[in-house]
Amino acid sequence: MPDRINVVIPLFNDWLAVGLLLERIRSVVDAPLQNRLAFLIVDDCSAINYDTLPSGIGKSLSILRLYRNVGHQKAIALGLAYLADQTDQYPTIVMDSDGEDRPEDIVQLVQRGIEKPGHVVFAHRAKRHESLTFRVFYTVYKSVFRLLTGKVITFGNFSLIPATQLRKLAHVSEIWNNYPGGVIRSRLPYTAVPLERGRRLAGESKMNFVSLVLHGLSAVSVLIDTTAVRLALFCVMMVVASIFGISVLLYLKFFTSTSIPGWTSYLTFSFLIVILQAFLISLLLVFIVLSYRIQPQFIPARQFNDFVERVERVY
Incomplete structure (x- = not known):
């Protein structure tokens, strides 16, 4: 593995949670791996700004500021497109800012990436901590997705993208609507490793019934x-x-x-x-x-600059 692994973290107002996430990465990820992590927070036009962020964690920490709020999935696509536009390409981890993607599982994604070179590695949710109602509707969503598309989707955004596939994925228009569905549609090789879903570190989840339905519809639309x-x-x-x-x-x-x-x-x-x-x-x-x-398709790799206001280097 190279000496750098990018970590894309989409964020909307969750500055407290992402600060706790970084601190947890400092405490649970071994130094050899931690020192290779380069964090890119994709600020989805947050209404508030951070007061302070932890420093000295990983190789670097940058913030990609967007002109407007585009939503969680599109923020991921823009972050990936920005990294794909760089001269040097590195493996890239996608994880949420709230801590539900557990930092201690990063090492398992990286290990699986070594075992399956060239494969996008997703975290398959073996255990969840949401309410019973949410789990029931999520099960219904997975069943409907399989019925309508013939595909099984048991994973979310937490994943590792190999360096060789990053630019290819950034040219897949479907990740603009739904990142996991876009990977399925792209026909790039992917695999999954069973991992437990963590608990939110701070604040309240923005995922409710309506947002879950919209998320499900966006995933189905990718395979229209x-x-x-x-x-x-x-x-x-x-x-x-x-x-x-x-x-x-x-x-x-x-x-x-x-x-x-x-x-x-x-x-x-x-x-x-x-x-x-x-x-x-x-x-x-x-x-x-x-x-x-x-209809002309939106290609993140070609049009991401239209959404990027600036890039801030924290350290």
Whole structure:
């Protein structure tokens, strides 16, 4: 491994938490590895600024200031694009600022990266500490994601990107919407190591039901082509089932002596409505996919400078 590992930390107002995170890195990460860490905090246009930040932790600490708030996933994409634009390329770790990505697990990501060269290494969440309601909805999200995309997503942002893949990933437009989904869409090799999720060091989590739904939709949107095909196939199945139902009713009415209840006419009409709706949904999906393909894509590596106000070197 090279003598430098970049650490991208997206942040919005969580200065107290990131200060505690850095202190924890100082206390739990062995000096040989700690001295190789170069921290890049991506300030997502925070409404407040830090009072003080710990010093002397790792190789360096810089703050990438953004002109406007773009959200957690886009802040990650901009941080990666900024590092990919540098002359020298190094392995890059992505971790949250709140401490839920445990600093003591950095060594396991690095070790897995050595075992799987060229692979993006994600932290698979083997154990979580959120509320029961959050865990239930998160399980539903993973199930829906698998149903719509055919992919299994059991990881978040905490990951290690090898130096050889950083520039490639920065040219993947899908990381602008969802970083883990973008890695899946990019077809770059990736793996995962089971790690426990930590607890927030300070403040309250900004992830609620609405933000979880939006996060899930952004992940699904990254694989819109696959999702559209699966939904279209579901519509075809509904049409086939409706035609079969109508055929059975017509057969019973005209070719058998079976008494047909009066409500079967309403059932036939309902089947026709299902067929019409399935056709319209399929048509809409076709237009959505065609529109997606002809629209110019945002490439973080090319356009990240439009969002960067300045870079501050703390030490």
